[in-house]
Amino acid sequence: MIALSDITKAFDDLVILDRFNLKFNMKEVTCLLGPSGCGKSTILKILSTLDTEYSGSIEGIMDKRISFVFQESRLLPWLTVGENLKYVLEGHIPDKYLQARVEYFLEKVELIDFMNEYPNTLSGGMKQRVSLARAFAMPHDVLLLDEPFQGLDCELKEQLMTLLEKLIEEDRKTVVMVTHDILEARRLANRIVFLTGQPLQVAREE
């Protein structure tokens, strides 16, 4: 179990989290649902250790390997799709299996034909699929998703959600997803945590 205990986080005078407590069950998909801009992403940043300027404690995450799907694809534009995956995988996967793993996950997201293409030749949805492939190809215990379907049209969003469902189903890991879309949360999550207020509080769970 991963537990956030008494987390307090502020940006200047704006208190985002005030003695915030939340637990995440392992091998479960937890969705953090709340309005845009309320500070949900801050929780992911704290979990991923991208943000270390807070008080309180986190248990059960320090020894875990983390994969992260950001709102934007965050691909290196001067590396090809395949090279982008290798950029994070090298050192985590033995060299002799590296190429096969890259190809396997690009196959999964149906982008194997684009392995040698640069990101600027891909559409927004394709880039986000590369980002998903990167997250799943990386050996991980915890997968963090920060509104991964933001800004995508309905059809693309549906495609990506189906893909994400499939990937999560195949490789059951602890998933924490931030979203403001109740439909996304209902479809993907085992547990939904409704967040509200400033500072952020847990309103209810289902």
Place this chain on the structure above:
Amino acid sequence: MRASTTNNKKMKERKFDWLLVLGLWLIVWSLISLRVSAFYLPSPLETGKALFALFLLKETYIIIVMSLFRVLAGLILAIFLGVTTGLLAGVSTGVYKFLQPILVAIKSTPVVSFIILAMIYMNKAYVPSFCGMLLCYPIIYYNVIEGYRTVDSELINMSKVYNVPMKRQLLRLYIPSMAPYIFAGILTSIGIGWKGTIAAEVISVLQTSIGNEIYSGKIYLDTEAVFSWTIIIIICSLAIEKTTKKLILKNNYYERFKVI
């Protein structure tokens, strides 16, 4: 097809304009030289003749190659130092603050002081390259720092989350991100480095150097030679700048950066 024809036409017009302006200045030069003694200002024709005579000599090419080599040696050293210290200063504000007085001193000191000091401390064969390096180094250093500050913080965060080792981040994230800044620094510093190197060659009276030829021209009151070698310097400077620009464009880096 139509776009390329328009571009070619524009390029031809630009070349024509350039030649026209050059022609006008040659006329101005000729007119002034008619009224002034050839000892002070040789005519364009006389200078052209002297230049042509120089181009017929094998030694001229050896001298040009040797001077070019010195410029390149200084430039390569400046790139190495500028990129490494610029990166360190970008990463650590402590290093930035520590190096700042040196950089301010280098930027504010007249090149002639460097040349004289370098002549005291080192073999004069190394003085031109050393001075060229000192002139190019601050430009590249500041460009590297500027480039470092513009590296996409979201890509840095992504690399941190995935525990990408610093060496890989440096080679595949930082340096490619900073490449346009580094290239711009190199392009800007080439001309300055070239001029500084030649100045050092003149003052240190170094054998087999353009600077020495200019100095000899002055000693033997051969103004035509001074003018001819100056024209050679301008031609070399333009050639180096154009070649570097072409090499950078050939690298296709900028194309990949478009629409991230």
